[in-house]
Amino acid sequence: xxxxxxxxxxxxxxxxxxxxxxxxxxxxxxxxxxxxxxxxxxxxxxxxxxxxxxxxxxxxxxxxxxxxxxxxxxxxxxxxxxxxxxxxxxxxxxxxxxxxxxxxxxxxxxxxxxxxxxxxxxxxxxxxxxxxxxxxxxxxxxxxxxxxxxxxxxxxxxxxxxxxxxxxxxxxxxxxxxxxxxxxxxxxxxxxxxxxxxxxxxxxxxxxxxxxxxxxxxxxxxxxxxxxxxxxxxxxxxxxxxxxxxxxxxxxxxxxxxxxxxxxxxxxxxxxxxxxxxxxxxxxxxxxxxxxxxxxxxxxxxxxxxxxxxxxxxxxxxxxxxxxxxxxxxxxxxxxxxxxxxxxxxxxxxxxxxxxxxxxxxxxxxxxxxxxxxxxxxxxxxxxxxxxxxxxxxxxxxxxxxxxxxxxxxxxxxxxxxxxxxxxxxxxxxxxxxxxxxxxxxxxxxxxxxxxxxxxxxxxxxxxxxxxxxxxxxxxxxxxxxxxxxxxxxxxxxxxxxxxxxxxxxxxxxxxxxxxxxxxxxxxxxxxxxxxxxxxxxxxxxxxxxxxxxxxxxxxxxxxxxxxxxxxx
Numbered sequence: 001x002x003x004x005x006x007x008x009x010x011x012x013x014x015x016x017x018x019x020x021x022x023x024x025x026x027x028x029x030x031x032x033x034x035x036x037x038x039x040x041x042x043x044x045x046x047x048x049x050x051x052x053x054x055x056x057x058x059x060x061x062x063x064x065x066x067x068x069x070x071x072x073x074x075x076x077x078x079x080x081x082x083x084x085x086x087x088x089x090x091x092x093x094x095x096x097x098x099x100x101x102x103x104x105x106x107x108x109x110x111x112x113x114x115x116x117x118x119x120x121x122x123x124x125x126x127x128x129x130x131x132x133x134x135x136x137x138x139x140x141x142x143x144x145x146x147x148x149x150x151x152x153x154x155x156x157x158x159x160x161x162x163x164x165x166x167x168x169x170x171x172x173x174x175x176x177x178x179x180x181x182x183x184x185x186x187x188x189x190x191x192x193x194x195x196x197x198x199x200x201x202x203x204x205x206x207x208x209x210x211x212x213x214x215x216x217x218x219x220x221x222x223x224x225x226x227x228x229x230x231x232x233x234x235x236x237x238x239x240x241x242x243x244x245x246x247x248x249x250x251x252x253x254x255x256x257x258x259x260x261x262x263x264x265x266x267x268x269x270x271x272x273x274x275x276x277x278x279x280x281x282x283x284x285x286x287x288x289x290x291x292x293x294x295x296x297x298x299x300x301x302x303x304x305x306x307x308x309x310x311x312x313x314x315x316x317x318x319x320x321x322x323x324x325x326x327x328x329x330x331x332x333x334x335x336x337x338x339x340x341x342x343x344x345x346x347x348x349x350x351x352x353x354x355x356x357x358x359x360x361x362x363x364x365x366x367x368x369x370x371x372x373x374x375x376x377x378x379x380x381x382x383x384x385x386x387x388x389x390x391x392x393x394x395x396x397x398x399x400x401x402x403x404x405x406x407x408x409x410x411x412x413x414x415x416x417x418x419x420x421x422x423x424x425x426x427x428x429x430x431x432x433x434x435x436x437x438x439x440x441x442x443x444x445x446x447x448x449x450x451x452x453x454x455x456x457x458x459x460x461x462x463x464x465x466x467x468x469x470x471x472x473x474x475x476x477x478x479x480x481x482x483x484x485x486x487x488x489x490x491x492x493x494x495x496x497x498x499x500x501x502x503x504x505x506x507x508x509x510x511x512x513x514x515x516x517x518x519x520x521x522x523x524x525x526x527x528x529x530x531x532x533x534x535x536x537x538x539x540x541x542x543x544x545x546x547x548x549x550x551x552x553x554x555x556x557x558x559x560x561x562x563x564x565x566x567x568x569x
Contacts (some may be wrong), residue, residue, distance in 0.1 A: 012343070015139050017550055029064070031067070043355060050227050053079055054081065054359070057265040057340070061269075067080060079260060082210060083222070083224050084224065085346070087216065088322075088325040088330060092179045092253070093307030094307070100290055100291055110136060114131065118185060121161065123160060125141075127161070127166075128168055130494070132374055133295075134178075135182050138175055139363045140164070141173060143536045144175050146162070146557070147492045155184075161556040162536065162555060165534045172298050184253070194214070207278055212257065212266075213257055214257075226326055227242040227243065231510075236511075246491060265343050269341065271308075272341055309321055316336070317336040318335055319336060331344045331352035333360060335360055341360075343356075354376060381425075384410065384424060384430075416439075422442065440458040442456075453469075458508070473502055486552050493554075505517040515529050517532065527539045527541075
């Protein structure tokens with residue numbers, strides 16, 4: 001289905017633009033809301049997002065609610081205040097809150113090993129036992145996922161097939177699996193199903209009456225249709241249509257909650273009020289301090305606590321988290337100094353953090369009678385100020401050539417049917433959105449002086465006249481059976497490609513992320529994923545028939561060689 005971004009933006013509905021708390025001068029806040037409105041509409045056009053819901057709140061109550069676009073683009077059903085969105089990893093903080101409530105009651109100690117509460121939990125490790133605290137703070141050193149196993153307690157058992165990469169408590173490594181395990185710790189200690197715990201202990205006390213703690217078929221009609229890019233095996237581009245994503249039931253502690261913008265704003269208010277809800281405390285002061293204390297640095301001046309990121313922005317203490325489900329994204333942030341919070345929900349591909357941060361800045365300025373900050377203007381991906389650094393001719397070992405040209409701030413690739421304009425996808429990474437090129441990103445490499453000397457595209461490698469490194473490589477012959485396209489039925493991580501270039505094996509994921517496969521055994525079958533020696537992810541290649549490896553185990557998940565479809569425009 002091709003969604004028409006212009007039509008979606010025009011369908012925006014401002015539900016409560018005039019419903020403001022008495023403490024806010026109406027005109028200034030309305031101007032702030034119009035500015036936020038304009039940004040959301042622009043971002044929806046750029047991203048093809050079908051529908052968005054927004055909530056702004058302070059410590060006392062909702063300041064503003066708005067909805068935009070469609071919950072179902074096919075039937076043109078609009079997003080309403082009652083539309084549910086899946087909030088993904090924001091649900092991790094709900095799991096953390098439930099565990100801290102049990103801790104406040106003396107029923108669990110986060111510093112005790114997980115096995116004290118789940119005796120059947122096991123993982124291949126030469127380190128000290130993993131504590132509940134380590135799972136809460138993503139410092140257990142375990143892999144990120146085991147999503148080939150349906151939502152259920154066998155995920156705890158399935159951890160036995162995995163390995164730890166680093167001693168618990170030593171480094172941050174985000175793990176959905178860790179919070180899946182914590183969901184079953186909640187069940188075991190509370191002696192109730194996870195969903196019932198979340199409903200009774202968090203949703204009902206906060207008045208989140210429209211929210212659902214787990215995703216079931218029964219609630220599906222109330223949930224915004226999730227939308228994903230048409231192609232799941234390559235980097236996305238806005239020229240391609242979106243399609244409806246698959247639906248699945250889900251009930252694990254890493255993110256199974258469906259909610260509305262207004263309901264989630266009630267949760268943000270609880271955070272702004274340091275654990276206090278409308279009917280009393282959700283968490284003790286000590287429990288709230290544990291929830292939000294900075295356990296481990298995660299980069300960019302941010303820290304992770306228990307299910308929430310903590311940072312400083314313009315001198316203010318911020319608590320935030322984002323979430324992603326298949327076809328849904330979410331974002332919450334709480335300004336603990338100014339007492340302002342924001343919720344942004346979407347049923348498609350849209351980067352929400354920038355919208356949420358801008359919304360808080362604008363509302364903060366409006367409340368202080370300050371000049372409103374200007375709306376961020378996004379630079380087109382085709383604008384490349386340093387385009388001349390990449391221009392020139394590059395040649396492969398088998399004498400094929402690529403030529404890139406720079407005109408002002410544009411970078412183009414010469415092709416048989418005309419030049420292709422490249423678009424940024426990260427530092428030194430670009431997409432050429434046309435057939436024969438869009439399966440992989442173009443990745444430019446630099447030498448020690450910072451000069452661009454090479455470009456990689458899938459398994460292909462090209463160098464220019466400035467390249468001074470080795471040109472010949474001699475990988476083990478057994479590696480030559482491994483390159484190919486591998487698929488599984490895992491809804492989250494459906495496929496990847498393995499390529500052999502510059503004498504090394506690499507795994508390339510659909511979005512364009514690339515990791516080296518580092519051999520760990522002499523049999524040329526077991527590899528660590530990534531150059532980081534502490535990475536817990538492993539790839540083991542399986543059966544070889546003729547000249548092709550037919551199956552791969554990627555961190556416990558089985559993938560199978562698939563055909564490689566032809567390129568499409």
